[in-house]
Amino acid sequence: MESPTQLHETLRRVTALIEEQGFQRSDLLNPQGLAARTALPQTIVRILLEGGTPPTDTxxxxxxxxxxxxxxxxxxxxxxxxxxxxxxxxxxxxxxxxxxxxxxxxxxxxxxxxxxxxxxxxxxxxxxAFFTAPADEALNRALLPVLDRLANPNTDPVQALMDRYGVKTTDLRMHGSLTREQLERLLEGVFRSVLPPEGEEKP
Structure with a gap:
């Protein structure tokens, strides 16, 4: 059976933009991260991402x-x-x-x-609705910001990096994907890798 039309269309557009922009599908459509963001079981998220229909629930x-x-x-x-x-x-x-x-x-x-x-x-x-929406609607709601970011690329490189790895304020607070200290160390490492040592000029 096909997944509901709205989610199916969102996934189609997200997948097309991922391929067009050269991202890895697993970076933006990661079942574990989406399960944490929606409070859905990973098995259900995987079924929906593959275009299937999960078991009926109340x-x-x-x-x-x-x-x-x-x-x-x-x-x-x-x-x-x-x-x-x-x-x-x-x-x-x-x-x-x-x-x-x-x-x-x-x-x-x-x-x-x-x-x-x-x-x-x-x-x-x-x-x-976070608690009551059917699984397809819950996942679609979580994917809409991903679609928006892909369709309207962020010019802020730090925000783009955070978006790519699914780091959001709510994630930090609710799901524990990274602590604030871990995020700071991550960004510090990124900056050190792209900026010249102090006193040196960029080539």
């Missing part, structure tokens, strides 16, 4: 799975315990730590009001 399935994915990523990144995360969310949203833990474990579905609170807590883009 809105409640999506909400539970994506909140759990964000919670697991948060714990991996920070080294915190689930009890600490649940207590923090409970305090922020005015609910019990037990309820918050059930939600973070993917066992309970929050109300619309509390889902809005989780949008704010995890700082996700797209509002409640």
């Amino acid at each position: 809105v409640n399935d999506r909400v539970r799975a994506r909140i759990k994915a964000l919670s697991d990523a948060h714990l991996t990144r920070t080294g915190r315990r689930m009890s600490d995360l649940a207590a923090d969310i409970g305090n922020c949203l005015g609910v019990s730590g037990y309820w918050a833990r059930q939600v973070c474990d993917g066992k309970k579905v929050p109300s619309v009001e509390l889902l809005h609170g989780l949008v704010e807590y995890f700082k996700v883009e797209g509002g409640e």
